[in-house]
Amino acid sequence: MTPDFLIVGAGYAGSVCARVLADAGKTVHLIDKRPHIGGNAYDERDANGVLIHPYGPHIFHTNAKKVMEYLSRFTTWRFYEHRVLAQVGEQLLPIPINRTTINQLYGLSLTEDEVQGYLDTVREPREPLQTSEDVVLNSVGRDLCDKFFRGYTRKQWGLDLSQLSAGVAARIPTRSNDDDRYFADTYQFMPADGYTAMFERMLDHPGITVRTGVDFKAVRGDFAGSHIIYTGPIDAFFDHCYGPLPYRSLRFDHQHLPDTEQYQTVGTVNYPNDHEYTRITEFKHLTGEQHAGTSIVREFPQAEGDPYYPVPRPENEALFKRYAALAEAAQGVTFVGRLAQYRYYNMDQIVAAALKTAHDLLETRDGDGGGGQASPN
Incomplete structure (x- = not known):
């Protein structure tokens, strides 16, 4: 039938x-x-029993109550707020850029009220905002752009910021306070039993x-x-x-470290200027699981392969x-x-x-x- x-x-x-x-x-x-x-959100246990995301990290966040309520029919949740650091020189600094980022990078002691004033002195006004370069320079100026965004973008997209539409850079805000969460959404959770279990129930x-x-x-x-x-x-x-x-693809290099309980202090560390990979994610931060070892993944953007990003x-x-x-x-x-x-x-x-x-x-x-x-x- x-x-x-x-x-x-x-x-x-x-x-x-x-x-x-x-x-x-x-x-x-x-x-x-x-x-x-499960598509790219599929997760599974690796050979060492650690729950990993084979297609790179997937962190659920939303402001849509109806979406949260619908998915809650098929999973319980683990509260999780994702945090990301970027390696700039010898420092690991919060991204999105916030007050901590600026103060630690430049050896300043700006208050929250002073951060926007500082950014106003370094930003390069652009009008209209047509490219991602326009967005970043208009927001944080050239030095922060080059330290955090330009190299990462070249690796991620194979293009310069000036060659990408404005919407790409607009996804990442700049903050004047010390909020170091990667997302600011109302609902930030991970499926308690993993994504695959949620899809199986669905x-x-x-x-x-x-x-x-x-x-x-x-x-x-x-x-x-x-x-x-x-x-x-x-x-x-x-x-x-x-x-x-045109689509952008990714290659994932998964690694298990048997004698390392924790590899990095946050879920993801970005590498905007060093190495061929863009970031390293440690899955135990995302899942909250306990294990004597830890599993990480490095992401290598590439032109060929399964389509990931338009x-x-x-x-x-x-x-x-x-x-x-x-x-x-x-x-x-x-x-x-x-x-x-x-x-x-x-x-x-x-x-x-x-x-x-x-x-x-x-x-x-x-x-x-x-x-x-x-x-x-």
């Missing part, structure tokens, strides 16, 4: 859509080309059939009567007919819009998620987009509507 929906991708977007639709009485067939569910429904290790193109013809929810790269869906959309440049956005027009006109298929919408969404934004997508499909001809792009709002 043909299911009501074929969902391609078992990450946040696909899994949330699957559960909402199944709870409404629909039958769902969920596939993923990887051998597991997909544990008689209306959902899950198959991993399955390529969409190989089985597409078997689901002619099903509405497709597609969460993969939008350009791949249309066989790259306008050319490939590259935010005007010409790439123009190319995406051509694919988005095809998606809008496509019948019987809906696109949702970071890769399908070519957007650098956080996990909570993807959950919100998936919830809206699924509810819209239920309201629109009971799931038999045309194609389109989801919205994260």
Whole structure:
């Protein structure tokens, strides 16, 4: 019997859509080309029993109460506020830049009220803010830009700050107080049993059939009567007919240190100016687990490999819009998620987009509507 929906991708977007639709009485067939569910948020125990994130650290944070409440159906939570240090010379300094960062870096003793005044003396006003370089120089000036942002950006994106859209740098604030949390969201938690356990509970429904290790193109013809929810790269869906959309990839170097209880004092340390990798994350900070050893991961950005980050440049956005027009006109298929919408969404934004997508499909001809792009709002 043909299911009501074929969902391609078992990450946040696909899994949330699957559960909402199944709870409404629909039958769902969920596939993923990887051998597991959870997408990039998938976690597992390494050979030494430490819970790690194979695809790099995933820290959940949101201001959206409805997203938090929805996911809470499938997990309990561990309170966790992520902190990041950046190595600049011989110093490890808080990032985002705050009062502590500036005082320690320059040997100052500025009060909170004086920090913004100091930044005003070093910033380089830019108008309009078109590139990430404009954003950073306008906010903190050239020296802080070069020490914390320019090198990191070159490694992460393979591009200079001046070659990236303004939105990339706008994701990281500058603070005048001593708040050293990486995120300032209302809700900052980690799934108590890990992300994979949360996804397993989400997909544990008689209306959902899950198959991993399955390529969409190989089985597409078997689901002619099903509405497709597609969460993969939008350009791949249309066989790259306008050319490939640029994505940035990552290589992960996982390491277990058997005789080291703690490798670093915070969850993540950034290396903006040294080494080929961008950062090191120690997972025990994130999970709160106890172990005689510790497991870390170094991240090496690269051009080739699995797509992780859409590259935010005007010409790439123009190319995406051509694919988005095809998606809008496509019948019987809906696109949702970071890769399908070519957007650098956080996990909570993807959950919100998936919830809206699924509810819209239920309201629109009971799931038999045309194609389109989801919205994260």
